[in-house]
Amino acid sequence: MGFYNTEALILKARDWGEADRLVTLFSRDKGKLVAVAKGLRKPQSKLRGGVQVLSRSELMLHTGRSLDRITGSQSIHGFDLGDSLDKLTCGMYWADLLDRILPEREANPPIYELAMKSLAGLEASDSGRFPLEAFSLFFEWNLINLMGYQPCLDCCVLCREPLEPEREREFNFSAGEGGLLCRSCSPGTDGRVRLTAPTLAILRRWSAISFNHFNRIAVSPASRQEINTVVESVLLYHLERDLPSRGFLNRLGG
Ligand SMILES: [Zn+2]
Incomplete structure (x- = not known):
């Protein structure tokens, strides 16, 4: 294969060997993959700028036997969430969630667009007044749908009887x-999550709107709590493991 170029979001970077780093990237046209950035920890490395976590970058890679190697990088946009610890924690959580949920080397341009729009929305948000928890739940809900895990909300998933919030x-x-x-x-409630009619109405609308319209739908604290439980149960079911980085959502509360 030799050399190839790709646009990617950097999801994770960890030290590897003496001076290298292993970089997990979400490429727009190749999907998630782990590549090695040789010599990245040396002060004179030219790769640095483009392989920061949460950077949207143009990368040049070389196909390797086990790992591809990043040979060139240029940051297109580094999402700047540094004005608020909550925003930064939220962005890092999204990167962690994408890393865990995306399969290796399967392109998914709609999820790539979702990540770009969500991070841009997060970057532009006014940290003091923005409903960060609801926004993160909206991101997760969209991600769940685009992964093909969309839960059935129109009727009973077992007998197909229609269910009306009205x-x-x-x-x-x-x-x-x-x-x-x-x-x-479902005569009992064992292992079930309770969902009230107003919350169901919100989730149905969330499945049908774009990011630009997120602010038009009010979410009460009670509904936010219910959505949080629903989203968490869907993620845990599909990921089959805990998501420690998601804990920040519960801390945000208000
Ligand atoms: Zn039924």
Whole structure:
């Protein structure tokens, strides 16, 4: 294969050997991959600027036997979230989540666009007044849908009976079954997540709108809590492991 160029978001970088770093990148046209940046920790390295975490970069790589090697890098945009610790923690969590959820070397341009738009929205947000927790949940919800994990919210996932937020007040949700369950399919509440009608209405709307319209839908603290539980249960079900970096959401609260 030899040399190739790609645009990518840098998700993670960790030290490797004496002076190298292993870089996890999310390439727009190649998907997630781990590449080595040789000599990156030397002060004179020319690669530095383009391989910072949360940088959107143009990279040149060379195909290797086990790992590809980054031979050139130029930052297109380094997302600057440094004006608020919460924003930075949120951006780092998204990078960690993308790293864990994306399969290796499978391009997914819609998720790449989602990451770019979300990070740009996060960067531009006014840290004191912005509903950061709801925005992060909106990012996760979009990501879940684009990964193909979209839960069934129109009807009972088992018997297909339609479920209307106008008629019922409360619903049971099961990540394992893949969506809502009607009362006869879910007589108890063991292992179920409770979802009230207003929250269900928000999630249905969230599935249908773009980032530009996020602010038009108000989310009450109670609904935010319910959405948090739903999203967490779906992520845990599909990732089959904990997401320690997600803990910051619970800390944000208000
Ligand atoms: Zn049912």
